[in-house]
Amino acid sequence: MIESLASLLMVLVVLALGPYVVAVMDRLVATAPRGALASDVWLGPLSRAAWLLTQHANATEAPDWQAWRLAPALYLALAAVGLALVPWSPTLIATDLVTSVVLWGSVEALATVVIFLHGWSANAVLPLIGAYRYVALGLSYILISMFVLIGAALPAESLQLTQVVASQESLWNVVRQPLGLPLFLVVGLGLTFWGPLNLADSTDLAGGTAAEVSGPSRLVWECARAVMLVAFSGIAATAFLGGWLGPWLPGPVWVLLKxxxxxxxxxxxxxxxxxxxxxxxxxxxxxxxLPLSFVDLVWAGVLALWA
Amino acid sequence: MEHSIFVDIAFLLLAVLAVVAGWRVFRTDSMVRASFFLLVSFIAVGAIMMLLAAEYLGVAMFFMMAVEMMVMALFMVMFMMNPAGLNPMMMVHQHRLSIIAGAVAFFILAAMALFSSFPADPLPAGLDPVRSLGHEMLGDSMLIFESAGIVLLATMIGVVVLSSHRGRYGAAEEGSVPPGLEPGGDPAGQPEKGESEGGHEHHHHHH
Amino acid sequence: MSLVTLLLLAAALIGIGLYGALSQQSFVMLMMGLELMLNGAMLAAVAFWAYSGAGAPQGQLLTIIVMAVMAIEMAMGFALVVAVFRGKQADTTEALSELKQ
Known part of the structure; x- marks a missing residue:
């Protein structure tokens, strides 16, 4: 009982702090290699959030208001579901479902729906193009993610993330299936449309699905993307980097570090x-x-038969 | 099966959600909204399946139906007028008959549920539903499962054949013309004669 | 939650789906009605599996098969709609009335 409460608390803490951590780290990564740290690394994200909160919320002509306001919140909720699936230790986990790997797959599939809804409901051209783009690409990310995750579940002989971690006791999946993590990272960038795969909210569409969104709902949308990135990192650390496994430090610290x-x-x-x-x-x-993910799955299958 | 009061409350809420969302599918003004209402109904049913300990099936409902309804919404926008739901939309025929048929079906099935007696044979203790499903699919019922896979493959091939641009007898849309602006008028939106052929510009619409 | 309430819910979903499949003019909405009926059928199958099938795995398998049938139905349905639309610019059932002859 105490452990489930603690894990729920952990999800809430990550929900609250995740966007700030992502924003700070993104600024550090962007500026540190050039030798010049930006002066607003620590306060910049906060002032942007405050600025967004005080902004006027934009309205388009005849949008679908309910869906438009609901979509960022739903994306955040999906990210929270993802966070709840990450096991912090063998017992410290919010939802220890026997099919948690498949549930993460459903989060990815439902994210496609939510991102489409976000772009479609604004009733404007550029957001709609962004929404269509994400659907066309999202279906390919889902397939790659599915094969890679089945590969990670094979040695565990279970669809449960805690079992997947337990199966990496002797060898982490990142070594056992060298193709898995790189492919899964591509899925992560796609799922949150981050960096090179930011095609749904890209600048060539003047912001894509978020082109017409301003004010608080813009803040929620940006926070949701950041939390989704954190949740994805947690799942990747669990499925490929051995989750809580590691010497000296307690399990939750290892999960956090990974x-x-x-x-x-x-x-x-x-x-x-x-x-x-x-x-x-x-x-x-x-x-x-996608063919590489087939190779990854066959590799995992042959290894599982051998062992 | 014994379960707590919370399971009952959750079931009640999910059941209401499933029925209301299913009803709204045919009462909303936008096709995209209709397909997402249907998705909500599926998700509620999937959650009920998880309450019933069918954990794999419930989760499978989520991702199968998310992708299916997404594709459906795309087709809606492609084919239907009024995709954004700016105008009221009610495209029905034989309405009264359909209402009666739906109600009759419900009452017959409900009467069967209420008045027939089914064996009470709940899940045995210690059953692992996911494991038992996996052993069944790749064990005794492997032929059925693999046949489903073959049928899906055949569907994929058939769908590509049916909807491909070029067939054995030329381009698929050859001879297809949009309707005229007034009844019996010239087809709308056609390029003037002598311009470049219109068929190939289709390829550029998808981006 | 009991077998009876679950079956009542399934009956309601099937009833609404039948209404939709019979009343809607556009092909895609018609398919939505069919899918809603299959939704109710899957729920009933799982309910029987959980309450009166003693956990026989074939009950779950049936639901998986229904899901595959839904995917097939939708894919073939959309391909036919595309083909019909290309040929006749039709997206409602009335527009195909000459198929009767």
Missing amino acids: TLFVLALLLWLGQWLPRVAPERCVTLMWIVL
Whole structure:
């Protein structure tokens, strides 16, 4: 009882702090390699949040108000579901479902619906184009993610994330299935449309699905994307980096460190990889990355038969 | 099966959600909203399945239906007038008959549920539903499961054949013309004669 | 939550779905009605599995098969709608009345 309360509290804390951590780390990653730290690294995110809160909320002509206001909150809720699936230790976990790997897959699938809804409900051209783009790309991310995650679940012989961690006692999945984590990171950038895969909310669409959103709901949308990135990092750390496993430190600290590592890696990739054109991105996903995920799955299957 | 009062409350709320969302599907002004209402109904049913300990099936409902309804919403916007729901929309025929048929179906099925007696044979203790489903699918019922896979493959091929641009007898949209602006008038939106052929510009619409 | 209440819910979903499938003019809305009926059928299958099937795995398998059938129904339905729309610019059932002859 105490542990489930503690894990729920942990989810809430990450929900509250996640966006700030992501914003600070993103600024650090962007400026630190150039040797010049921006002066507003620590206060910049807070002042932007305060500025957004005081902004007037934009209205378009005849939007679907309910869906438009609901979509950012739903995306945040999906991110919270993802956070609730991350096991902090063998017992400290908010929802220890026997099919938690599949539930994470559903979070990715439902995110497609929510992002489409966000762009569609504004009843404006550029958001709608962004929404369509995400659907076209999101279906390919979901497929890659599915195969890679089945690969991670194979050695555990279970769809439960705690079992997936337990199966990495001798060897982490990142070594056992070397293709898994790189492919999964691509899925993470796609799911949160971050960095090179920011095609739904990209600047060539003047902000894409969020082009017409301002004020508090813009803040919720940006926070939701950041929390989704954190939740994704937590799942990646669990499925490929051994979750709570590690010497000397207690389990939850290891999960935190690994999550922050994946997060920093994603933000670094987001800052330093070039952007891909949407058409090329679809080609890349279906012709290169999807066959690679098949290879990953076959690899995992052969290893599981051997062992 | 024994369960707590919270399960009953959750079931009641989810049941109301499933029925109301299912009813709203046919009462909303936008096709996109209609398909997402249907998705809500599916999600509520999936959650009820999870309450019934069918944990894999419930979660499978979530992701299967999320993708299916997403595709459905896209087709809605492509084919239907009034995708954004700016105008009232009520496209029905044989309305009274349909209402009667729906009500009759409900009452017959409800009467069957209420007045027939089913064996009370609940889940045995210690059953792992996900494991038992997996062993069934790749064990005794493997033929059924694999047949479903083959049928899905055949569907994919059939769908590509049906909807592909080029068939054995030429382009698929050859001879297809949009309706005229007035009844019996010239097709709308056609390029003037002598301009470049219109068929190929279709490829550029998808971006 | 009991077998009877679950079956009543399934009956309600099937009733609404039948109403939609019979009354809607546009193909896609008609398919939504069919899907709602299958939704009710899946719920009933799982309810029987949980309450009177003693956890026989075939009950769950049936639901998986229904899901596959839904995917097939939707894919074939949309492909046919695309083909019909290309040929006749029709997206409602009335527009296809000459199919009767």
